[in-house]
Amino acid sequence: MTADEWQLLWFTAWVSALSTILILPFGLATAWLLARHEWPGKSIVETLVSLPLVMPPVATGLILLKILGEKGAVGGFFYRHFDVDIAFTWRGVLIALAVMSFPLLVRSTRVAFEQVNPRLEQIARTLGASNARVFTTITLPLASHGVIGGLLLAFARALGEFGATIMVAGYISGRTATLSTEIYHSFNNGEDSHAYRLLGMSVALAFLAVWSSELFMRRRKTAQ
Amino acid sequence: MNLQLKNIFLPLADFPLQIDLEIEGQATAIFGPSGAGKTSLLDLIAGLRRPASAVVRLDGRVLTDTSARITVPTRLRQIGYVPQDLALFPHLSVRHNLLYGCKDNHDSNSLFSYEHVTTVLEIAPLIERAVTNLSGGEKQRVALARALLASPRILLLDEPLASLDTVLKSKIIPYLARVRDEFHVPMLYVTHDWGEAEALCEEALIMECGKIVRGELIRKTATQEK
Numbered sequence: 138m139t140a141d142e143w144q145l146l147w148f149t150a151w152v153s154a155l156s157t158i159l160i161l162p163f164g165l166a167t168a169w170l171l172a173r174h175e176w177p178g179k180s181i182v183e184t185l186v187s188l189p190l191v192m193p194p195v196a197t198g199l200i201l202l203k204i205l206g207e208k209g210a211v212g213g214f215f216y217r218h219f220d221v222d223i224a225f226t227w228r229g230v231l232i233a234l235a236v237m238s239f240p241l242l243v244r245s246t247r248v249a250f251e252q253v254n255p256r257l258e259q260i261a262r263t264l265g266a267s268n269a270r271v272f273t274t275i276t277l278p279l280a281s282h283g284v285i286g287g288l289l290l291a292f293a294r295a296l297g298e299f300g301a302t303i304m305v306a307g308y309i310s311g312r313t314a315t316l317s318t319e320i321y322h323s324f325n326n327g328e329d330s331h332a333y334r335l336l337g338m339s340v341a342l343a344f345l346a347v348w349s350s351e352l353f354m355r356r357r358k359t360a361q
Numbered sequence: 362m363n364l365q366l367k368n369i370f371l372p373l374a375d376f377p378l379q380i381d382l383e384i385e386g387q388a389t390a391i392f393g394p395s396g397a398g399k400t401s402l403l404d405l406i407a408g409l410r411r412p413a414s415a416v417v418r419l420d421g422r423v424l425t426d427t428s429a430r431i432t433v434p435t436r437l438r439q440i441g442y443v444p445q446d447l448a449l450f451p452h453l454s455v456r457h458n459l460l461y462g463c464k465d466n467h468d469s470n471s472l473f474s475y476e477h478v479t480t481v482l483e484i485a486p487l488i489e490r491a492v493t494n495l496s497g498g499e500k501q502r503v504a505l506a507r508a509l510l511a512s513p514r515i516l517l518l519d520e521p522l523a524s525l526d527t528v529l530k531s532k533i534i535p536y537l538a539r540v541r542d543e544f545h546v547p548m549l550y551v552t553h554d555w556g557e558a559e560a561l562c563e564e565a566l567i568m569e570c571g572k573i574v575r576g577e578l579i580r581k582t583a584t585q586e587k
Binding site for chain 2: 257259261264265266275279
């Protein structure tokens with residue numbers, strides 16, 4: 138493996154990890170609200186959260202590009218006020234990965250929260266615990282296998298993301314290129330051996346992430 | 362103890378819970394068949410269910426008054442609740458279950474001190490074990506101790522012996538009697554076993570289809586005898 142390939146692997150891994158960390162608080166909050174509460178418009182939020190799973194990733198990427206571009210609502214705001222570009226930078230990659238992996242985290246975490254017996258949370262409240270304490274000491278630990286499994290799935294999804302990333306961040310070697318976009322670019326340019334080495338790295342990383350996720354899910358089932 | 366349950370109306374699946382009474386005894390059984398609304402009543406007192414209308418007062422302190430829009434949060438009610446399934450936290454050890462709601466009773470002479478409660482309920486040998494490795498009777502004692510360590514003003518016991526066989530029941534009843542006598546915490550004891558009610562309570566309220574249909578004196582307390 139060349140130094141550039143190691144750099145590419147490192148960039149893909151850390152931006153995927155960062156996007157997974159970024160979605161964690163939002164994913165936990167959304168999953169908890171969906172699992173434990175009824176509110177008007179809940180079904181719409183459920184649908185919106187799942188949309189990136191079923192929409193063509195390129196279409197999601199196009200929507201993101203419109204929002205995050207220099208003339209977009211969010212991208213324009215950051216460009217005008219902070220002189221910061223989002224589209225076609227590593228920040229664009231980060232947001233594309235976060236949006237695409239968010240539904241997987243929410244779905245897995247929601248199921249895990251739903252499997253926690255609400256009676257345990259109620260009794261914790263009778264023992265004087267605040268909502269925050271109930272969540273951190275009862276709900277979250279009991280759902281931890283599902284949450285960690287969801288995080289690993291989201292990380293694996295981020296590692297392999299292509300469609301949204303190429304739309305929002307393009308392919309800029311050394312700046313926005315990820316394993317997926319580099320494989321596509323190399324193969325198109327006839328650099329087959331380079332593409333196959335990257336393919337091997339992708340398979341190994343994805344296998345590790347999905348296998349760990351399955352392991353956590355299985356441990357959760359066994360624990361129950 | 363004085364527990365006022367006035368103008369209670371809570372819609373349930375098959376009938377509404379409708380209660381209007383005042384409980385004075387130290388240990389009162391709520392007796393009735395399954396599905397009569399007994400657990401819903403305890404949940405309502407603990408603040409776990411929102412009634413359509415209710416006034417709940419414990420020793421003069423308003424816990425719920427829907428007309429005045431007062432609902433004291435569950436965590437501030439100082440109610441020790443032992444549900445039917447005990448709801449021990451499965452990921453915590455016995456010690457951490459006990460300490461979960463434990464007030465800082467550093468004074469070992471305090472009624473609800475850790476030492477006193479674990480001694481009375483003979484829990485010391487179980488402290489380091491996982492709750493998932495306890496027997497049915499041991500779980501009952503840990504759940505009781507956990508509720509007591511939160512220094513409750515009333516204990517709500519929801520069929521705590523329902524899942525135990527007769528032999529184990531006879532072993533646990535003395536512990537419950539000891540809790541009643543040692544800690545002087547008033548208790549509402551939900552059961553559909555008249556023998557348990559007789560063994561532990563002064564009076565029984567008979568509940569059917571969400572209503573208290575009658576009350577029966579089981580035995581006189583020392584105060585009543587005077």
